[in-house]
Amino acid sequence: xxxxxxxxxxxxxxxxxxxxxxxxxxxxxxxxxxxxxxxxxxxxxxxxxxxxxxxxxxxxxxxxxxxxxxxxxxxxxxxxxxxxxxxxxxxxxxxxxxxxxxxxxxxxxxxxxxxxxxxxxxxxxxxxxxxxxxxxxxx
Amino acid sequence: xxxxxxxxxxxxxxxxxxxxxxxxxxxxxxxxxxxxxxxxxxxxxxxxxxxxxxxxxxxxxxxxxxxxxxxxxxxxxxxxxxxxxxxxxxxxxxxxxxxxxxxxxxxxxxxxxxxxxxxxxxxxxxxxxxxxxxxxxxxxxxxxxxxxxxxxxxxxxxxxxxxxxxxxxxxxxxxxxxxxxxxxxxxxxxxxxxxxxxxxxxxxxxxxxxxxxxxxxxxxxxxxxxxxxxxxxxxxxxxxxxxxxxxxxxxxxxxxxxxxxxxxxxxxxxxxxxxxxxxxxxxxxxxxxxxxxxxxxxxxxxxxxxxxxxxxxxxxxxxxxxxxxxxxxxxxxxxxxxxxxxxxxxxxxxxxxxxxxxxxxxxxxxxxxxxxxxxxxxxxxxxxxxxxxxxxxxxxxxxxxxxxxxxxxxxxxxxxxxxxxxxxxxxxxxxxxxxxxxxxxxxxxxxxxxxxxxxxxxxxxxxxxxxxxxxxxxxxxxxxxxxxxxxxxxxxxxxxxxxxxxxxxxxxxxxxxxxxxxxxxxxxxxxxxxxxxxxxxxxxxxxxxxxxxxxxxxxxxxxxxxxxxxxxxxxxxxxxxxxxxxxxxxxxxxxxxxxxxxxxxxxxxxxxxxxxxxxxxxxxxxxxxxxxxxxxxxxxxxxxxxxxxxxxxxxxxxxxxxxxxxxxxxxxxxxxxxxxxxxxxxxxxxxxxxxxxxxxxxxxxxxxxxxxxxxxxxxxxxxxxxxxxxxxxxxxxxxxxxxxxxxxxxxxxxxxxxxxxxxxxxxxxxxxxxxxxxxxxxxxxxxxxxxx
Numbered sequence: 052x053x054x055x056x057x058x059x060x061x062x063x064x065x066x067x068x069x070x071x072x073x074x075x076x077x078x079x080x081x082x083x084x085x086x087x088x089x090x091x092x093x094x095x096x097x098x099x100x101x102x103x104x105x106x107x108x109x110x111x112x113x114x115x116x117x118x119x120x121x122x123x124x125x126x127x128x129x130x131x132x133x134x135x136x137x138x139x140x141x142x143x144x145x146x147x148x149x150x151x152x153x154x155x156x157x158x159x160x161x162x163x164x165x166x167x168x169x170x171x172x173x174x175x176x177x178x179x180x181x182x183x184x185x186x187x188x189x190x
Numbered sequence: 191x192x193x194x195x196x197x198x199x200x201x202x203x204x205x206x207x208x209x210x211x212x213x214x215x216x217x218x219x220x221x222x223x224x225x226x227x228x229x230x231x232x233x234x235x236x237x238x239x240x241x242x243x244x245x246x247x248x249x250x251x252x253x254x255x256x257x258x259x260x261x262x263x264x265x266x267x268x269x270x271x272x273x274x275x276x277x278x279x280x281x282x283x284x285x286x287x288x289x290x291x292x293x294x295x296x297x298x299x300x301x302x303x304x305x306x307x308x309x310x311x312x313x314x315x316x317x318x319x320x321x322x323x324x325x326x327x328x329x330x331x332x333x334x335x336x337x338x339x340x341x342x343x344x345x346x347x348x349x350x351x352x353x354x355x356x357x358x359x360x361x362x363x364x365x366x367x368x369x370x371x372x373x374x375x376x377x378x379x380x381x382x383x384x385x386x387x388x389x390x391x392x393x394x395x396x397x398x399x400x401x402x403x404x405x406x407x408x409x410x411x412x413x414x415x416x417x418x419x420x421x422x423x424x425x426x427x428x429x430x431x432x433x434x435x436x437x438x439x440x441x442x443x444x445x446x447x448x449x450x451x452x453x454x455x456x457x458x459x460x461x462x463x464x465x466x467x468x469x470x471x472x473x474x475x476x477x478x479x480x481x482x483x484x485x486x487x488x489x490x491x492x493x494x495x496x497x498x499x500x501x502x503x504x505x506x507x508x509x510x511x512x513x514x515x516x517x518x519x520x521x522x523x524x525x526x527x528x529x530x531x532x533x534x535x536x537x538x539x540x541x542x543x544x545x546x547x548x549x550x551x552x553x554x555x556x557x558x559x560x561x562x563x564x565x566x567x568x569x570x571x572x573x574x575x576x577x578x579x580x581x582x583x584x585x586x587x588x589x590x591x592x593x594x595x596x597x598x599x600x601x602x603x604x605x606x607x608x609x610x611x612x613x614x615x616x617x618x619x620x621x622x623x624x625x626x627x628x629x630x631x632x633x634x635x636x637x638x639x640x641x642x643x644x645x646x647x648x649x650x651x652x653x654x655x656x657x658x659x660x661x662x663x664x665x666x667x668x669x670x671x672x673x674x675x676x677x678x679x680x681x682x683x684x685x686x687x688x689x690x691x692x693x694x695x696x697x698x699x700x701x702x703x704x705x706x707x708x709x710x711x712x713x714x715x716x717x718x719x720x721x722x723x724x725x726x727x728x729x730x731x732x733x734x735x736x737x738x739x740x741x742x743x744x745x746x747x748x749x750x751x752x753x754x755x756x757x758x759x760x761x762x763x764x765x766x767x768x769x770x771x772x773x774x775x776x777x778x779x780x781x782x783x784x785x786x787x788x789x790x791x792x793x794x795x796x797x798x799x800x801x802x803x804x805x806x807x808x809x810x811x812x813x814x815x816x817x818x819x820x821x822x823x824x825x826x827x828x829x830x831x832x833x834x835x836x837x838x839x840x841x842x843x844x845x846x847x848x849x850x851x852x853x854x855x856x857x858x859x860x861x862x863x864x865x866x867x868x869x870x871x872x873x874x875x876x877x878x879x880x881x882x883x884x885x886x887x888x889x890x891x892x893x894x895x896x897x898x899x900x901x902x903x904x905x906x907x908x909x910x911x912x913x914x915x916x917x918x919x920x921x922x923x924x925x926x927x928x929x930x931x932x933x934x935x936x937x938x939x940x941x942x943x944x945x946x947x948x949x950x951x952x953x954x955x956x957x958x959x960x961x962x963x964x965x966x967x968x969x970x971x972x973x974x975x976x977x978x
Contacts, residue, residue: 075846081924083842085931091850098857118954121947128940143936147922160922165940166932172943176950177854183957184861 061103068096076170077163086166090173097174098181106186109178117179124171131165196254199268202238203321205231206314213310214303221302225293225644228306232285232313239270239278246275246673249682253387255323269323269387272673273454276522277320277447279670280529284443285313287648291537292435294644295544305345309439312338316444320451323385325374332370332412335445336363342440343432352431358736359425366415366422370452373408376401389459390680397463406465409456410473417449417503420477424733427484427496434540437492438648442499442532450506450525457510457518458680470511475607477504482614486714487721491539491549491622495532498575498618501611502528508604509593510678517593519685522674523586526666527574527656531583534571534652535622538564541645542626547634551621556631560638565627567649572623574656576616576707577700582660585687587612587703591696592687609703616707617714663688744972764882767889774892778899785898798838805831817871818863826856843927 079085255267315334344356481501509521577587808827829852836845
């Protein structure tokens with residue numbers, strides 16, 4: 052697997068795929084995409100990076116432990132659900148805020164926050180499994 | 191009841207639990223003198239309940255409470271009548287003495303604080319139990335007494351016997367609690383009532399219900415386990431492994447009486463039937479005789495007292511179910527008398543153990559000069575236990591005979607049982623109170639003496655109370671005996687017995703008992719050896735039966751687990767697939783719901799056929815693959831083909847996800863396969879291959895049939911229409927799939943991502959385990975464990 056070409060291309064490929072995954076995540080509410088699929092794309096990006104260059108560069112690039120990322124995602128998702136407390140509406144009710152910025156309207160929603168949480172959980176869990184497996188196939 | 195008393199009662203009920211939290215810290219500061227501080231808690235409780243006496247005397251009941259789970263009409267409510275009040279006063283009053291006594295008995299014990307915490311928690315549970323009104327509250331406190339008594343019996347947790355005793359008590363009484371729960375649920379189902387006070391007041395004929403026998407058996411199952419009725423009595427003597435204050439409190443005055451309390455409480459509702467008046471006297475009478483006979487066998491003072499407690503409980507059960515008003519009065523009087531004299535005698539036994547270093551009546555003697563105060567308390571309590579004047583036990587015993595002596599062979603039989611039981615209890619009472627104090631002076635320790643005030647205050651106070659209550663029997667009857675008997679009988683009852691008994695048959699029976707007792711006392715040694723021979727001949731008892739039961743249970747679960755969880759993935763997979771196929775196919779054939787033969791679609795485009803062909807080729811490649819890696823990759827071909835189909839039929843999200851899942855599963859499977867170091871090729875035997883193939887073909891057929899069936903049904907548009915219509919207006923999202931995932935059914939997704947996370951963690955830790963050098967895995971085989 053560790054061909055020179057693959058190893059050279061992999062970092063660029065990975066960053067491209069990660070950017071793409073974020074794009075998929077953010078467009079998800081109106082176009083095909085979303086947090087789950089975005090997370091899967093990102094996870095496959097890191098899997099490719101791991102196969103090409105080994106596990107430790109991936110861990111360095113991720114900086115946080117992937118399971119920690121997943122945990123943060125779950126926390127984020129739960130927080131998004133709990134925010135509804137402040138509006139005195141039931142748990143997980145979607146809240147929408149329209150923030151005017153530079154004459155444009157920025158749409159923020161707890162739904163998006165929740166989707167980001169899903170993204171991180173999927174990314175973190177799958178990556179940690181894949182990395183653990185790759186690590187063991189190299190030792 | 192005004193609002194202040196209302197909230198004060200709640201605080202008083204919670205007070206022991208609050209005190210239990212602070213007990214360890216207090217003990218660290220005050221050492222054993224915490225006894226004086228903590229005794230305030232039961233004293234306050236006692237005083238609070240004491241103020242209810244005038245109300246109860248007038249025949250009123252005190253009720254109150256708070257909503258607990260309003261949706262299920264479950265309340266945290268209390269209900270105090272004569273019965274509850276007497277129990278509450280006994281629990282808190284003796285509680286004061288026990289807390290003080292513990293300070294003396296466990297002085298310098300490093301875990302005194304923990305002990306106080308446990309015993310106060312127990313006190314709180316017991317109080318809650320006797321004042322509980324709602325069934326659920328009653329059950330919760332009932333089980334809490336089991337749990338706290340488990341902690342107390344196992345207090346000396348480093349000794350195996352005490353751990354076993356604790357576990358045994360928990361299994362027996364906790365198991366009985368489950369019976370009780372079932373019984374209460376049944377009562378609830380039959381009557382629709384969830385509160386004891388309503389049940390007592392309601393005009394429901396529970397005894398005429400077809401479920402009466404079931405209710406009776408279940409309630410008795412709870413009461414008999416808790417009150418140690420034969421053959422479930424064995425846990426009580428074993429519980430003597432607990433420190434003596436525990437035995438004096440739990441196993442004489444409180445916990446074991448909870449079962450009697452339950453019977454007395456239920457008497458107006460469940461009693462007055464042939465079943466009630468047969469089962470209770472029979473079990474009670476048997477327990478009375480068996481308990482006293484086993485008590486004779488013992489030489490350890492605590493065990494002698496423990497067995498007589500078993501027999502006293504038998505006597506109480508017998509009297510409660512005897513069906514005569516006088517018998518109920520007798521049960522009430524005896525219950526009060528027993529709490530006083532037995533509590534005192536246990537504390538005396540503890541004091542002797544503490545000061546003289548042994549509880550064996552053959553190893554101590556002549557302590558009368560060294561321990562005069564304890565001796566005074568002991569002899570007074572023994573006289574009360576023997577039923578001699580001028581103590582309260584005398585009144586109780588007169589009333590017992592008055593309650594049992596009726597024309598007919600059935601009452602005559604139980605009168606004889608009572609004479610034998612009382613006579614033997616007379617023997618044991620005096621054996622404990624006289625043998626250690628009289629005769630030749632001997633003791634394992636050098637200078638036994640009365641010890642600190644904390645050690646003898648309890649027995650002395652209780653002995654004095656035995657005397658005072660008998661002398662002022664009029665007052666006691668008015669405030670305690672009458673209201674309590676009324677509550678138990680369910681109709682107004684008045685008790686008249688005093689120290690000057692009416693001349694009649696009961697008095698004669700008392701004299702016979704005394705004569706029998708004196709004769710038996712002189713032949714105690716001979717009876718003991720005779721009992722020992724008898725027990726050795728039988729060689730088996732419920733105590734060993736318990737061990738055999740537990741061992742059998744462990745072996746059975748092991749055997750069952752071996753069958754259900756053999757630990758081979760192959761078997762799990764096969765079972766899963768076979769069951770799956772059966773679940774799909776059997777209903778279809780049974781209900782004749784096989785799908786109609788589908789029509790071959792003639793308008794299929796060429797590219798669609800090509801994609802189908804790719805999928806088929808992928809599958810064939812899996813089957814004919816030379817090695818596993820190729821098979822995995824080929825499986826991916828089929829997955830991609832399916833993703834393409836999704837795309838063609840207008841499900842871009844699904845297709846997108848399918849692509850990613852396929853990619854990742856191929857990567858992960860490949861990684862796993864390389865790690866497992868399996869032989870690269872399939873090496874199953876021909877037979878296995880045929881079986882596996884048949885299973886997969888059957889499964890596949892089942893799925894095809896299911897899918898055909900589904901597509902042939904008319905499609906219900908309701909949900910699709912709903913989501914299409916409301917996705918944008920309500921949820922501001924154009925992508926319906928995503929809107930469903932994160933908004934309409936967001937809570938589902940929330941649960942799912944939690945599952946993903948946990949699954950990830952589990953997989954990660956499973957892989958980590960294998961990294962370390964091999965650890966021998968326990969087989970869990972009970973036979974092997976026993977051998978070790």
